[in-house]
Amino acid sequence: MSLDRIDEYLKEHAGDFEEQLKELIRIPSVSAQPDHDSDTRRAAEFIRDDLARMGMTAEIIPTKRHPIVYAESLGAPGKPTVLIYGHYDVQPPEPLEPWLSPPFEPTVRNGNLYARGATDDKGQMFTHLKAVEAWLKTTGGLPVNVKIIIEGEEEIGGSNLETYVAENPDKLACDYAVISDTSQFAPGKPAITYGLKGLAYFEIHVQGANRDLHSGTYGGAVANPLNALANILDGLKGPDGRIKVEGFYDKVKPLEDWERQAFRDLPFSEEEFRTELGVNEVFGEEGYSTLERKGARPTCDVHGVWGGYSGPGPKTVLPCKAGAKFSFRLVPDQDPVEIERLVRKHIETHTPPGVTVEFISHQGSPAVLVDVDSPGFHAAVKAIEASFGVAPLFIREGGSIPVVGLLKKHLKVDTLLLGWGQNDDNLHGPNEKFSLADFHRGIKASAHLLEELSRTS
Template sequence: MVEKVEQYLQKNSDRNLNELMDLLRIPSISADSKYVSSMQEAAEFLRNQLAGSGCDAEIVETDGHPIVYGEWTQKPDAPTVMIYGHYDVQPPDPLDEWITPPFEPTIRDGEVFARGATDDKGQMYTHVKSVQAWLDSVGELPVNVKFVIEGEEEVGSDHLEKFLASNREKCACDVAVVSDTAQYAPGIPAITYGLRGITACEVRVYGPNQDLHSGVFGGSIANPVNALAKMIGELIDDDGRVQIPGFYDDVLPLTEQERAEFAKLPFKESEYLDSLGVSRTHGEAGFSTLERRWARPTCDVNGIQGGYSGEGPKTIIPAFASAKISCRLVPNQQEEAIIEKLEAFLRERTPPGLRFEFKHWHGCPAVLCDLNSPYMKAATAAVERGFGAAPMMIREGGSIPVVGTFQDVLGVDTLLLGWGQNTDNLHSPNEKFSVNAFHRGTLSSAWLWKMLGDLSSTST
């Protein structure tokens, strides 16, 4: 039966691409209230697509932008798959750096250029089209599917968790699928089985009640900037090891197998450095660049300020200094424990006479999927069918909070199947998505339903 679906996709490839271009024409910028009607338009486009394929589809209003929900659940004995994506896009600024306008999708050299092409309209839409292909050509799906396509991913997903928590039964599923990451490289498809988590804070150090003359008072009271620099400076030693006591206690080490797999991945350090404009890598001793990025925790200052930063010198003792610090977390590290240890580390290093303030923001834990789960195996087989090459198993250094939400609220793992490339200019001008990847992703998705459906027959 998959042959029918494959033939259908083959025959409808131009139509699918044209529809994607229609979706990309809608400037669904969630951050800008001027585009609220475009948000509605994009949501309706998707609702109509899902309904047209034979799903039960609706637009669910929230206190922010609406969520598109659609389901086809006529296989009671088969697994149920949550398909998550987002229809909102980043603002396109700076506009004058776009070769063609961000909301006039254009194909050049086999790539479709438009804001949202890869993040996430193009990737998300592959699942809309694969479901349609099954329902149109075969009349049914091998699995049950539930689409949750939100409009607030680029602005913090403020209302998604509440929607899921309020609709646990409706959203109940066995596994989630998200296509919002990347392949490892062109021609090297990948499944992301690990993500780092994050915890972020701001530390403030208060000294005198106003900036003081550094001549009259210098040497007799603690300088908040010197102090904060010293506190921060002690966070990491010369070997790149975070010095917060207990920081690494819960870290799940990479397995020998993982390290071996990472080492096999093609990685040209010189190209990496050139792309970032730095001359050397730097990080925790004893780990490779990929290991440092994907599987080791960090402690990075994201910003610091205090005192005078205008032109020329100004000889003051600043009244105040502050820094924003975030830690990327790896599997088994506990967000609350880490932020408490970080706070204690900094607090106890605050010199007498200075006042210490600390606040932190809600973060998210790291994610690690079981490489040997039946879902992972099904996904691996499906991607191989779609792309003609077995996917590499990779991790990512960033965080995708929704994956933790699915785990927490619905109790399911997520399959991170990225069809994009890291070089797709997401969040930047000239965002793009390979037309070939779009079709191969759609085909992989069609195969995924088949492979996941097969799990029910083997288990029942």
């Protein structure tokens, strides 16, 4: 049987796969820092060469910034086409002091591989490449048609990828998309993420007088931009956790009864959650559990506030300008463009007299909800159970992965979000890690997924 041969190949080459991953991780492909532009190119070349060695047709596609790697193997006529997505770029490693080992020298401790990019996303992306390799080296072909697209700008917005996808819908056409850039629910509890929140991110600048003023001389006579900013921000959300922007909830898709029950059935301890975070109580929208708030209800959060004097000692300044950055996590069927219009109108209406407000929109992406009763979803369940030994949980996450909406928009395809990482993998932070056991389980699950998807035709 093909899968038995595949599984044997994976066992025989497990050590090789780890060494290859370490080699890729040693390339400091930090997309945000121009000093590393040559490294992002090296990472792209590494992946292209690896795919070519497997027997795939592989190429590097230049963009205005970092290149895209594209590869395909279309030797399975009549079978579904699977598009595998990943990214080779990584976050900056700073601050360096908390790292217990150099961020770009992969180090194994307690069964985990520690390095920048270990889980986000080099390690997780690499599982799919090695699954494809196992099929090609063992059987000489793939049970489905496979297209692979690996970008180098996910950590900085990925605008060039969207241009490429929008311009090449026929080339990238597929029946299923697969991404591993999320996490399991907990150790030993693999999960398929069937819902992601969208995002609407804004910044406001509040202008008062034409210069900073003495608060004793001018206080009470002119508006204080910091006070006005506080009033504006306070007006976005009430003490019950409900967002107060007029019309904000009009298009929110309600949670279905089975989803609420699924949230209740997840092995989650609120007490452990509070203890881990060091908070004495949870907070959020009334009428919903912590997991529902985190994964399936819209939220509003302020990310940064500036203005006035914050140095040591007192300074009785009345600042002329203040600002803040804040965002809304969105759920189906909220439209980021419509939310921007509503928020802009709300702030214009609730701006106190004596100040003016500049409203800046940074980015937006829609929420994603995948049909859990689709053939592809059922195939993923079988593949994960075959590798991890337990059936996966179905979860919704509060994060946003814009590429999922991009693929839906331009290719009209749903994405299978299969996370092999853990919630404590410290992605984006010091001492990022990835369990090597989960790395190998992810490869096996991906290899089995290709076979399971072939049966959906």
